[in-house]
Amino acid sequence: MQINDCKAARTGRARWVRVWDLPTRLFHWSLVLLVVLSIYTGNVGGLREMDLHKLSGYAILALVLFRLVWGVTGSPRSRFADFVRGPRAVLAAGSLLGKAHQGFAGHNPMGGWSVVAMLVSLLLQAVTGLFARDDILTAGPLVRYVSRRRAAR
Numbered sequence: 781m782q783i784n785d786c787k788a789a790r791t792g793r794a795r796w797v798r799v800w801d802l803p804t805r806l807f808h809w810s811l812v813l814l815v816v817l818s819i820y821t822g823n824v825g826g827l828r829e830m831d832l833h834k835l836s837g838y839a840i841l842a843l844v845l846f847r848l849v850w851g852v853t854g855s856p857r858s859r860f861a862d863f864v865r866g867p868r869a870v871l872a873a874g875s876l877l878g879k880a881h882q883g884f885a886g887h888n889p890m891g892g893w894s895v896v897a898m899l900v901s902l903l904l905q906a907v908t909g910l911f912a913r914d915d916i917l918t919a920g921p922l923v924r925y926v927s928r929r930r931a932a933r
Contacts (some may be wrong), residue, residue, distance in 0.1 A: 801855040801921055806920075807847050814840050830918040834909075841906035863892035 800808070814836045821833035885932040887895060911926050913919040 798858075798886075799857055803850060803854065803889060804858045807843055807850070811840065811843050811902075815919065825917075827829055833920070837906050837909045840902055841910075844903045844906065847899060848903075860892075860896075863887040864888040864896060865892060876931075 793928060818836045818840065821836065822831040850858055853859075856862060910922040911922040913923045913926075
């Protein structure tokens, strides 16, 4: 949603506008912490770390699923319909470098599509982790549904 009162921002009398509700804020910061934990535990390895890695993956999956539901049923500013716009809106908003910057409460149109890309990426990463196996230490809970046969070379 565009902020129409940009004059207040230019005169230095900008007012604070609470954009996201508590569930969305908790989602944002929980996701940040869990992604950092997943990166760390995935790189370090080890039995204890991989157990934490799996738990953080489950939590990320739950958070992304929550956000997909909240993006349809949540508060007005948290709904995807509020910040995911079509190509015309993305082009009309311009870039920070090209046109004069327009103020938006929340994500601008390109930022909305970035949110969608991030959620899809995290969802794919978490779901494929359920089927993953490293053949050394760790296997996802759904690995038994994936064939172990390998292509002949």
